[in-house]
Amino acid sequence: MAPVGPGVRALAAVAVAAALAGGLLALGWAGSASAQQGPDCEVNDLGTLGAGADAELTAAGRWSDGDCDSRFRTGSGAHTYSFEVAGGGRIRIDLVSAEADSFLYLLAPGGRRLADNDDGGAGLDARIERGLGPGLYIVEATTTGGRERGPADFSLRIGRATGCDPVHLGYLRPGVDLTASGSWTLDTCGSQFVVEHPAHRYLFELPQGGHVRVDLMSEDGDPVMSLISISDGLISANDDGGERRNSRIERYLQPGTYLVEATTYLERDYQPLRADFDLVIHLVDEKAAQESFLLKIEDVHAAERLVAGQPSPIHYRVGNLGGGGLADVGGDAFIYVVGPRVYEYLRPIAASEERWEAGVSYHTGGQTASATSVALGEVTPFEITLGRPGPTWVFVGVVTYDRAGRERGFHGQWQNLMVLSATAFDEVAVSVDGTEYLVEAAADADGLVTTTVSAVADAAARVDASVRARAIYAAGVRTQVLDGIFERPEVAELAVTGPSAPVGVESPSSSALLEQLADRYTDAIGASGLPGALSAQEALSPTAIEDLLLGLARSASAQYVSLAASWSALEERVEDGESLSFAEAFALHSEFAYAERVIAPAAEAGEIAAAARAADSRWQDDGVQEMLAALERRASCDDPGEALLAVLEERGVTDLDELVRLDAEMRVALPAYGLARDAALCTVAGADGDNSLFLEGLKIDDSDEILRLFGQEEPEAEPAAPPPPQRLRIVARLHEDGRIEHGVELADGGQILPSKRYLSSGAAPGTWRISSDVEVDGDAIGRIRSRRLDDGRVELGFAGATGETIAPDIRYLPADMPVGIWLRSAEIEVARQPAPEQRAASPATGQ
Numbered sequence: 001m002a003p004v005g006p007g008v009r010a011l012a013a014v015a016v017a018a019a020l021a022g023g024l025l026a027l028g029w030a031g032s033a034s035a036q037q038g039p040d041c042e043v044n045d046l047g048t049l050g051a052g053a054d055a056e057l058t059a060a061g062r063w064s065d066g067d068c069d070s071r072f073r074t075g076s077g078a079h080t081y082s083f084e085v086a087g088g089g090r091i092r093i094d095l096v097s098a099e100a101d102s103f104l105y106l107l108a109p110g111g112r113r114l115a116d117n118d119d120g121g122a123g124l125d126a127r128i129e130r131g132l133g134p135g136l137y138i139v140e141a142t143t144t145g146g147r148e149r150g151p152a153d154f155s156l157r158i159g160r161a162t163g164c165d166p167v168h169l170g171y172l173r174p175g176v177d178l179t180a181s182g183s184w185t186l187d188t189c190g191s192q193f194v195v196e197h198p199a200h201r202y203l204f205e206l207p208q209g210g211h212v213r214v215d216l217m218s219e220d221g222d223p224v225m226s227l228i229s230i231s232d233g234l235i236s237a238n239d240d241g242g243e244r245r246n247s248r249i250e251r252y253l254q255p256g257t258y259l260v261e262a263t264t265y266l267e268r269d270y271q272p273l274r275a276d277f278d279l280v281i282h283l284v285d286e287k288a289a290q291e292s293f294l295l296k297i298e299d300v301h302a303a304e305r306l307v308a309g310q311p312s313p314i315h316y317r318v319g320n321l322g323g324g325g326l327a328d329v330g331g332d333a334f335i336y337v338v339g340p341r342v343y344e345y346l347r348p349i350a351a352s353e354e355r356w357e358a359g360v361s362y363h364t365g366g367q368t369a370s371a372t373s374v375a376l377g378e379v380t381p382f383e384i385t386l387g388r389p390g391p392t393w394v395f396v397g398v399v400t401y402d403r404a405g406r407e408r409g410f411h412g413q414w415q416n417l418m419v420l421s422a423t424a425f426d427e428v429a430v431s432v433d434g435t436e437y438l439v440e441a442a443a444d445a446d447g448l449v450t451t452t453v454s455a456v457a458d459a460a461a462r463v464d465a466s467v468r469a470r471a472i473y474a475a476g477v478r479t480q481v482l483d484g485i486f487e488r489p490e491v492a493e494l495a496v497t498g499p500s501a502p503v504g505v506e507s508p509s510s511s512a513l514l515e516q517l518a519d520r521y522t523d524a525i526g527a528s529g530l531p532g533a534l535s536a537q538e539a540l541s542p543t544a545i546e547d548l549l550l551g552l553a554r555s556a557s558a559q560y561v562s563l564a565a566s567w568s569a570l571e572e573r574v575e576d577g578e579s580l581s582f583a584e585a586f587a588l589h590s591e592f593a594y595a596e597r598v599i600a601p602a603a604e605a606g607e608i609a610a611a612a613r614a615a616d617s618r619w620q621d622d623g624v625q626e627m628l629a630a631l632e633r634r635a636s637c638d639d640p641g642e643a644l645l646a647v648l649e650e651r652g653v654t655d656l657d658e659l660v661r662l663d664a665e666m667r668v669a670l671p672a673y674g675l676a677r678d679a680a681l682c683t684v685a686g687a688d689g690d691n692s693l694f695l696e697g698l699k700i701d702d703s704d705e706i707l708r709l710f711g712q713e714e715p716e717a718e719p720a721a722p723p724p725p726q727r728l729r730i731v732a733r734l735h736e737d738g739r740i741e742h743g744v745e746l747a748d749g750g751q752i753l754p755s756k757r758y759l760s761s762g763a764a765p766g767t768w769r770i771s772s773d774v775e776v777d778g779d780a781i782g783r784i785r786s787r788r789l790d791d792g793r794v795e796l797g798f799a800g801a802t803g804e805t806i807a808p809d810i811r812y813l814p815a816d817m818p819v820g821i822w823l824r825s826a827e828i829e830v831a832r833q834p835a836p837e838q839r840a841a842s843p844a845t846g847q
Contacts, residue, residue, distance in 0.1 A: 041068040043080045043138065049158060051087035057158040063100060063143055064151045072105055072113070075146035081139045082109075083158055088133040090189065092161040095126040100152035101144035102126040109136045118144060120196055120267075122186050129161055129190045164189035166201035166259055169281065172212065178204050178281040184221055184264055185274050191263045193226065199263035203230075204281055209254045211284040216247040221275030222265040223247040230257040239265055243407035250284070293356065293400065294322030295333055296411040300396045301367040305418045305443070307697045308389050314382040314415075316396045317368040319361025326351035330403030337382045339394040348401075349378045365489070377629045388773065388780065389421040389447030421803075422449035422699040423476060429456070429579035430474035432467050436579050439475035441698075446770045448783070448799060451699060469700045470582045476698045477585035481592050482574065485567055490596035494560050494603055496568075501558035507586075508593035509710045510687040517598050517684055518647045521677070524552050525662070534662050545670040546609045553606020556599040563591050563599075586709060593691075597683045604631065605676035612672070619672065628672060635678035637685055644681055699803060725829035726781050730796045732813055733822045737761065740794060740813070742784045744774055745824065752776065759786045759794065766790070770799065781830050791815060802831045 046057040059081055067077025085091065095102040104126040106115040114137075120127035124144075141156055143149065169178040180202055188198030206212065216223040225247040226237045235251060235258075242248035245265075262279055299317040306312045314337055320326065326333065333356060336345035349355060361373040364381040386392060397412030420443050427440040436456040443449045453468045455461045463471070486492065506512040525531065528548045533540060570588065574580055608627045615621035619628075641663070648656060667674035691710055700706070727747040732740050738761025743753040756772035763769060768787045773780035785797035785805075792815030798806040810826035817823060 041071070041078065041080045043082050046081050046083040046158065048084040048086050049091070049160070051089070053160055053162055055086075055160055057083050059156040060154070061141070061156075062151060062153050063147075065147060067147075070140060070142040071111075072116070072140070073103065073142050073144075073146070075148070076103070076142045076144075077147055078140050078142040079154075081141065081156065082136060083139070084136050085132050085134050089131065090129065090161040090164045091132045092127065092129040092159055093139060094121055094157045095141050095154060096121065096157070097125065097143075097152050097154040100124075100149060100154065102154060103142050103144050104128050105140040105142070106130075107138040107140065109138065111138070129195050161189050163187075163200070166203045168203040171205045171207055172210075172281055172283050173207070174210075174283050174285065177283075180262075180279040181277065182262070182279075183274050183276045191261060193261070194263075194267075196267040197224070197263045197265075199261050202260045202262065202279060203257060204260070205257050206253055206255055206283075209252065211250070211252050211286050211289075213282045213284055214249045214260060215242055215280045215282070216260075216262050216277060217242065217280075218246065218264075218275055218277040220272045221277060223277060224263050224265050225249060226261040226263075227251065228259040228261065229253075230259060232256075243410075291323040293320050293324050293326045293328065293358065293409070295320050295326065295356065295398050295400050295409055297396050297398055297413045298361060298370070299363075299368045300394075300413045300415045301365075302394060302415050302417055305420055305424065306386055307420050307423050308387055308447075309385060310693055310697050311383045311385050313365075314384055314394060314396065315364045315367045316381070316413075317361055317363040317370060317373055318379065318398050319373065320356050320358055323358055325353070325358055326356035326400060327353060329408060331401050331408060334399045334401065335379070335397070336399075337384060337394055337396045339384060339386060340392055341387060342384045342394065344382045344384060346378065346380065349376075375626075377626050380633075386417070386419045389419050389449075390772070391447070392417050392419050418443075418447055420447045420449050422451065423480065423697040424449050425475065425479035428475050428478050429577075430471050430478065430585070431579045431581045432470045432474065433582075435467075437463070437467075437471045439471050441472075441475075444770065446772075446783070448770065449699070465701060466705060469706065472698050472700050473695070473706055474580055474582045474585035476694065477589050478574065478580045480694070481589060482567070482571065482580070485571070485592065486564070488592075488596075490600055491560070491592075494564075494595070494600065495557060496561060496564040498561050499554075499558045500561040500565065501555065502562045503559040503591075503594070505587075505590040505594045507710050508590045508687060508691055510685055512590070513594060513597055513684045513687055514643055514647055514681075515651075516594065517680060518644055518651065520552065520555070520598070520602075521644070522648065522653060522659075524548055524555075525659070527551070530666065531658065531662055534658070534665060540665050540669040542670045545666055545673050546613065549605045549609040549673060549676060552602045553609075556602035556606075560595055560599045560603075563595055567591075586706075593687055597687055598680065601634075601676065601680040601683055605672070605679075608672060608676075628675060631672075631675045631679050635675050635682055637678075637682035640678045640681035640685065643685065701803075723832040725831050726776060727827055727829055729827050730784055730798060730808065730811075730825040731822045732786070732794070732796065734817050734819050736819055740786065742771055742786060742796075744784065745822075746776070747827070754784065757784070759788070763788050768797075773801075776832075779833060781832055796825050798828060798830060800830050801833055804831060806830065 044059065046059055049055050049057050061079045063077050063079070065077070067079065070076040070078035093104060093106065095104045101118070101124040104117050105113060106128050107113055115128050115130060117126045117128045119125070120129070139156065139158070141154060143152070167180065169180060172178055182200050184198040188200065191197040191199035214225065214227060216225045222245045224237070224239050227235045227249050229235050235253075236249045238247045238249045240247065260279065260281070262277060264275065296319060297316055298319050301315040303312055318333070318335060330351065332348040332350040334345065334348045336343070355376075361370060362376040362379040363369040363373040364379055382396075384394065394415050394417060395412050396415070397410065399407060400409040402408050422441060424441045424443040427438050430437055430439055437453055438456060439451070439453050441449050441451040451472060453463050453471045455463065486496070505516065525548070528544060530540060530544060530548070533544075567588070570580075570584065608624060608631065611627065612619045612621065612624045615624055618624075645656070645660070648659070653659065688710075695706065728744045731743045731745045731751065734740055740759040741753075742757045742759065743751055745751050752774055754772040754774050759769050765788045768785050771784040774782055774784065780801050782798055782800040785799055787795050789795055794813040796808065796811045796813065798808070800806060806828050808825040808828050813823055
């Protein structure tokens with residue numbers, strides 16, 4: 001470290017003076033005044049605190065029943081002391097007791113409170129630390145627990161806080177970092193910004209302007225850092241900008257003198273008794289940085305509106321915008337997504353001459369593709385599920401590491417989202433049993449969706465629960481399947497022209513689709529001649545297996561041409577104003593499930609086989625291998641062949657053992673065949689789960705009939721008893737500023753206040769305002785509704801988490817309601833959602 005000269009000491013004095021001035025301004029210091037006693041309390045004069053670093057004033061005493069009352073804490077005794085500060089500075093006051101929970105008050109001579117503290121010292125001890133100017137002050141030493149905790153001894157110490165002056169690290173020049181190490185302990189000087197947080201301060205000088213990176217690192221603490229210009233004030237502050245919890249600030253700085261405050265996120269009594277740290281100040285070589293790698297998340301794409309509990313893809317584009325490759329440091333990239341109760345990540349993707357080179361970007365789909373980005377097998381979209389309705393967010397980040405595992409870069413992007421309680425859509429026309437209905441699922445600003453079904457002929461007529469369920473289902477198919485059906489990624493690449501072959505699909509269930517897949521499989525195997533070759537003990541030809549895959553793809557394509565023609569006709573009818581019937585919706589849902597789960601995998605397998613035949617290196621071609629890798633990811637479910645064998649056995653297929661043996665030999669002869677078969681089986685197996693999610697998103701109250709059509713009913717399962725309703729009253733009180741605060745009071749007297757719970761004084765009459773979730777035992781049971789009325793009253797209500805809207809018998813607040821007093825509605829019963837295991841057993845209820 002460079003020697004510290006007079007100029008440096010002067011700069012340090014300037015920094016300290018600036019900090020002290022801020023502290024005195026915060027106190028509103030008005031100079032010296034005479035001490036005044038509080039009522040009935042003796043003020044013990046401790047004398048004058050000298051200017052020396054070792055100056056100290058002490059006192060000892062005992063809290064007992066004979067003490068005078070604390071002027072601030074009801075039921076607590078207090079001892080009062082006065083002292084004088086001879087020279088301004090940072091003063092620390094400690095109140096220590098082994099038997100009581102001490103509490104400190106610092107007062108101006110006239111009794112005006114300047115500061116207080118409960119647990120700022122070790123354990124339950126109190127501490128006040130701040131800059132004080134010359135003059136007289138009063139300390140009240142009292143307790144948190146009051147006299148009921150019994151007598152207790154205490155000691156009081158008033159001294160000057162040491163270690164608060166900044167340490168000058170010298171001049172920051174290219175190629176030479178400035179470093180410091182230290183520890184945060186109970187005795188460390190407090191932060192100038194939040195005094196309860198221990199802090200150290202360091203000065204450095206920048207002779208020439210440059211890009212500066214400051215790192216504050218600790219294994220045990222949670223570093224927080226502030227960067228301050230002596231001439232211009234606070235420049236930047238950072239908590240977790242470095243690796244893990246470490247702090248980092250990067251800025252271009254003009255020549256000058258700068259102060260770094262190295263502190264922690266945790267207060268003294270919430271962090272380890274000792275936490276070591278290291279500080280590194282580095283002048284960045286900007287030319288070298290530009291010639292190195294720079295990985296960034298370039299784009300993030302998610303649906304603007306997600307449905308709670310429904311998986312949704314998060315697409316992104318990540319690229320190297322630097323001048324060098326990540327392979328230069330032998331590193332890898334770690335890509336992840338975080339959100340409320342969400343954390344998903346990809347396996348680290350190692351750098352190579354073909355991975356993470358300069359100028360290359362990778363996209364996860366067409367949503368985030370640029371003119372120059374490419375696909376990479378390891379860079380895949382995330383699928384997340386968010387649980388609570390309302391505005392929310394996700395963050396996609398990429399961290400780069402070198403071969404030694406050190407973090408070398410970080411970047412990410414936020415995406416704001418809206419989570420809905422159910423699938424939302426505009427009003428559409430559907431028909432059930434020949435009667436036309438209008439169905440709408442409207443979302444409010446908090447993501448709560450209300451679904452209405454009304455007959456076209458009589459909007460006020462009651463709609464039967466079964467009819468309502470079928471109408472909502474038909475509307476869901478129309479808006480979620482038919483609208484934009486040819487742009488859906490599952491079928492967007494399939495050709496809609498060519499030979500046509502009709503196909504009938506019984507239902508969108510896994511069992512129905514599996515039966516049709518089994519028929520296609522056995523027919524194709526029988527027509528291939530491969531069983532005869534196996535019987536003749538001949539080696540199987542990979543070319544013959546390729547022919548089988550190509551043949552399956554051709555027949556699948558012909559079936560899709562037929563389906564696409566019927567879908568186009570249906571689209572035209574609906575666009576011309578005709579309603580979509582329940583029967584048409586069910587047929588369309590079934591056909592689309594067949595197209596995405598049977599036709600699309602067959603077409604993909606045929607495309608890969610054709611690409612392999614056209615490539616010089618056949619199946620070893622890089623492009624073919626990437627296509628196979630994507631197919632393999634979809635073929636990863638457990639034992640995909642077992643369900644197929646069960647269906648074949650049910651259908652009375654003879655020589656099943658020979659078919660199994662043939663299947664095994666075909667996999668050996670052409671592994672791509674096995675991947676194609678398993679991918680189709682795994683895709684089909686997922687149909688039931690997706691159907692359940694589809695119905696759950698629509699929040700259909702009575703979906704038994706639809707489930708029976710799906711073939712997914714479970715008649716043998718005993719229905720789970722619904723949880724008992726929650727009994728509660730809505731409570732509200734008026735604040736002096738005109739706002740009305742809301743909460744609920746449970747039957748046992750417990751009170752719950754949601755985080756968003758105020759109705760503003762200026763809320764427009766007639767408009768319902770909704771609170772945030774009311775949670776009981778960790779589960780959301782609903783939200784409080786309130787609205788101002790034209791006559792000055794306020795109406796209360798409750799929106800249950802299961803969809804019901806409840807209006808209590810007593811639900812109006814008077815226009816002249818008193819300030820600060822809780823008023824209560826009549827008691828209501830709120831249906832509670834079933835336990836997670838019950839919801840899993842009945843996923844389509846939407847409750």
